[in-house]
Amino acid sequence: MEYSNGPVCIKDLERIASKVMPSGAWGYYDSGANDEQTKLDNMTAFDKYRLHPRMLRDVSNISTATTILGQPVPTPLGVAPCAMHKLAHADGELATSRAASQHGGVMILSTYSTTSLEKVIAQGNSNMQYWMQLYVYKERSVSEQIVRRAERAGFKALVLTVDAPALGRRLVDARNKFNPPAHLHLENFIDPEIVNNPDGYGADLSKSASETFGATFGANGDQSLSWENGIAWLKSITKLPIIVKGILTAEDTRLAIKYGCAGVIVSNHGGRQLDGTLASIDALPQVVEAAGDKIEVYMDGGIRKGTDIFKALALGARAVFVARPVLWGLAYNGEAGAKHALDLLQSELELTMMLSGTRTIGEIDDSYILEPESRWVQSSVRRQQKKVNQLRAKL
Numbered sequence: 001m002e003y004s005n006g007p008v009c010i011k012d013l014e015r016i017a018s019k020v021m022p023s024g025a026w027g028y029y030d031s032g033a034n035d036e037q038t039k040l041d042n043m044t045a046f047d048k049y050r051l052h053p054r055m056l057r058d059v060s061n062i063s064t065a066t067t068i069l070g071q072p073v074p075t076p077l078g079v080a081p082c083a084m085h086k087l088a089h090a091d092g093e094l095a096t097s098r099a100a101s102q103h104g105g106v107m108i109l110s111t112y113s114t115t116s117l118e119k120v121i122a123q124g125n126s127n128m129q130y131w132m133q134l135y136v137y138k139e140r141s142v143s144e145q146i147v148r149r150a151e152r153a154g155f156k157a158l159v160l161t162v163d164a165p166a167l168g169r170r171l172v173d174a175r176n177k178f179n180p181p182a183h184l185h186l187e188n189f190i191d192p193e194i195v196n197n198p199d200g201y202g203a204d205l206s207k208s209a210s211e212t213f214g215a216t217f218g219a220n221g222d223q224s225l226s227w228e229n230g231i232a233w234l235k236s237i238t239k240l241p242i243i244v245k246g247i248l249t250a251e252d253t254r255l256a257i258k259y260g261c262a263g264v265i266v267s268n269h270g271g272r273q274l275d276g277t278l279a280s281i282d283a284l285p286q287v288v289e290a291a292g293d294k295i296e297v298y299m300d301g302g303i304r305k306g307t308d309i310f311k312a313l314a315l316g317a318r319a320v321f322v323a324r325p326v327l328w329g330l331a332y333n334g335e336a337g338a339k340h341a342l343d344l345l346q347s348e349l350e351l352t353m354m355l356s357g358t359r360t361i362g363e364i365d366d367s368y369i370l371e372p373e374s375r376w377v378q379s380s381v382r383r384q385q386k387k388v389n390q391l392r393a394k395l
């Protein structure tokens with residue numbers, strides 16, 4: 001467990017990023033949809049859950065090693081898919097991938113990366129698993145080409161994002177009239193096999209046909225997507241495990257099992273899509289319960305501290321993913337900054353484990369956490385007891 005020099009917590013990185021990034025790009029990274037209720041809830045909801053630590057255990061050896069999709073990884077902390085890392089730093093996803101490889105775990109690459117998937121995975125090593133995030137387009141052949149390239153390049157799973165049939169209404173971006181700078185390219189669409197209008201997908205953002213980036217995204221996505229025509233189709237064209245990202249209910253978890261998915265990511269897209277949903281951490285327990293031991297459950301949204309990771313694991317997540325903290329690290333100092341963000345969270349997780357008397361990820365369960373209800377019950381039982389004692393004393 002080591003803390004390197006530099007900003008001492010993720011909030012510090014956020015402050016720095018907000019100062020060094022151009023306002024349009026900062027707004028795009030930071031914004032949630034509409035009133036940003038869900039974006040804020042994602043973070044504050046963690047506070048309701050209190051830790052229930054155990055003492056006097058031998059915590060001289062802490063290990064965060066675990067398995068994900070049956071493969072060993074050194075940590076349950078991974079990088080969530082985010083579009084356009086080059087908005088934060090010229091080295092973009094290459095820097096993130098190098099930072100993540102030094103750290104180990106899972107990196108999910110966005111289809112909307114500003115570096116091609118082949119170049120990103122080439123930075124990896126045996127401590128890393130790369131998963132490819134997908135959207136399904138009306139022109140299915142475009143999605144299929146990305147799947148084929150991800151398979152060839154060695155990606156271990158496909159992550160289908162299902163909470164974005166259209167882009168959420170982000171008021172900050174609307175006010176800023178945000179469009180990515182024209183010198184950036186969505187490199188996954190620079191593909192000779194995507195013959196039909198790659199620039200319509202943002203291969204060259206300076207030639208993007210639509211007025212705004214959001215409109216380009218909305219125009220291409222298949223809004224008729226369903227479990228039947230989406231998941232079943234994807235399964236018919238690939239043998240890679242399919243993970244559905246953006247699940248918030250037990251009902252959809254059961255459907256993910258029914259349609260043969262390998263896992264679900266409990267996520268509300270960082271509060272950027274439907275405003276007013278449950279915070280991810282609050283939606284997690286019902287998904288974990290519905291999943292049983294049939295599929296793996298991961299979560300993202302609002303993780304800013306090691307205690308947040310611990311709480312998500314205690315509530316049953318197999319792994320967690322962070323988006324904005326890594327982007328802030330990138331904006332602060334490229335590869336070293338992204339690594340710094342991951343190092344901070346990893347060190348804080350190890351410290352939380354030590355201070356709560358857990359030595360392995362397998363030991364972290366819901367006995368280490370008090371959910372809001374049980375805290376209420378406990379304090380109200382204590383209050384009642386006090387009243388009874390006072391009455392007794394008067395008798």
Ligand SMILES: Cc1cc2nc3c(=O)[nH]c(=O)nc-3n(C[C@H](O)[C@H](O)[C@H](O)COP(=O)(O)O)c2cc1C
Nearest residue numbers: 029080081082083110161269270301302322323324
């Ligand atoms: C700038 C930005 C871009 C994102 N791009 C994508 C994307 O391309 N695909 C996707 O599935 N999710 C995307 N997300 C959502 C994240 O994967 C993730 O669900 C969410 O941001 C996690 O919350 P956090 O930012 O609080 O860690 C993006 C999020 C941000 C902040």
Ligand SMILES: CC(C)CC(=O)C(=O)O
Nearest residue numbers: 083112164167217269272
């Ligand atoms: C290109 C966008 C669809 C990326 C995204 O998911 C987001 O901005 O939240």
